[in-house]
Amino acid sequence: NTSTTTAITIAIDVTAPTAGTLAIVETDGTTGDGVVSTATPAFTVSGASDSGYSLPAAASVASVQLQVASGTSGGSFANSGTAVTSLTNGAYALTLGTQTDGTYRVQAVVTDLAGNTSTTSPVTIAVDLTAPTAGTLAVTDTYGTTTDSIVRTRTPAFTLTGASDSGYTSPAAAGVTSVRLQVASGTSGGTFADSGTAVTTANSDGTYTLTLASQADGTYRVQAIVTDLAGNTSTATAVTIYVDVTPTVPTILDLSTASDSAGTGTTGTTSDDRTNVQTPVVTGTSEAGSTVTLSGTINGVTTVLGTATASNTAVSGVAGGTGTWSITTTTLAEGVHSLTATSTDAAGNVSGASTALAITIDITTATPTLDLSVGSDTAGTGTTGTTSDDLTSVTTPVITGTGEAGSLVTISDTFGGSTVASTWTRHRTVRGRGRRGRRRTTGRTTRHRRSRAWRRRVRQSRCTTGRPGRWCLARSW
Secondary structure: OOOOOOOOOOOOOOOOOEOOEEEEEOOOOOOOOOEEOOOOOEEEEEOOEOOOOOOOOOOOEEEEEEEEEEOOOOOOOEEOOOOEOOOEOOEEEEEOOOOOOEEEEEEEEEEEOOOOEEEOOOEEEEEOOOOOEOOEEEEOOOOOOOOOOEEOOOOOEEEEEOOEOOOOOOOOOOOEEEEEEEEEEOOOOOOOEEEEEEEOOOOOOOOEEEEOOOOOOEEEEEEEEEEEOOOOEEEEEEEEEEEOOOOOOOEEEEEOOOOOOOOOOOOOOOOOOEEOOOOOEEEEEEEOOOEEEEEEEEOOEEEEEEEEEOOOOOOOOOOOOEEEEEEEOOOOOOEEEEEEEEEEOOOOOEOOOOOOEEEEEOOOOOOOEEEEOOOOOOOOOOOOOOOOOOOOOOOOOEEEEEOOOOOEEEEEEEEOOEEEEEEEEOOOOOOOOOOOOOEEEOOOOEEEOOOOOOOOEEOOOOOOOOOOOEEEEEEEO
């Protein structure tokens, strides 16, 4: 007797599946270079398939497993990460197990329902978890003092030296892919922002040249961001700079009090910019640390009279603020001089001229003239005397004269062997005669022609003429 089992359908599958193509997923750094900055890089397998039968089940891929080997050649592949059994968006998405810095070969093993396997071509990758060497950033300072980080351009240039990356040579050589400047205002705080254009190629000497975007006058901190192939970044230490494009014009020019002479008893003051000092000291303010040049103009001729450095030396990379200066001029001729000052700051900016200071160098004085006033020059009726013969019966005659405006006139009266001096402001020189003896007054001395001594009393009185530069003196003897 015989019986027959229920028939079963089987499929004989001795053919390996189609392995498809393995590719690394790069979301950082430069895509397509096989260099990643993650310890667990992602991959996709596309095109993996199986065919040849539809019963008892349709031929298909059962799983896909990543395998990894160290280096660019040799070594054994070992499973890494979790096998994937289903498609995601038409491909198998896989993640490698955790790796350290280094170069690896990665392949995928595709298994079909029958257990046949096929292996994708390996992909060489580099895992780079280490930031590049940032190097040293420096401002290119070609203005004024070249080491003070004060520049007179709104778009200062910088160089970065020593930036590099290493650790692998395949699938691409480790290296720096870009350098970009970032800037923040002030000496501290604030947020850094990209500025200028990133540079991707080093100079022949390995340095990178960068230019900051336009900045206003002020203090800034500038740093450089260095990026490698994997997308790792490092930051070069910030450099503090001062952008100084606008020069400061010197101000408050004045004669020093010690140089602004004034005659005792005259209308002159120590603040009237009139002096008999031919090498006066001129003072003022300007940008700290700047070089001030003082010039003077007389009769249309301009001459440099001296230079000085304003106090409060400018700090590297920081605005210097305001400083004071003083300059002792070269010898000045008598007359009115128009003085101006310019300043050259640490950045090399040259200012315009300051407001002019007019000073008068006065080293001589006019010789006074003098006479007995008509009212004091008496004449006897019927005599030969006149009101202009300097013979008078007035014992307190008024002496008048002319002289340099504002000057102090000293009247000296010599009679009977003794000399008495009297003074009056805005006056100069005198002539006069006493009734009992002839006197001649010359402004400082008076001579008499008789030896008899007389008692004298000197007093001053103001003229009422109101004429500038006139003076009068009442004299009693």
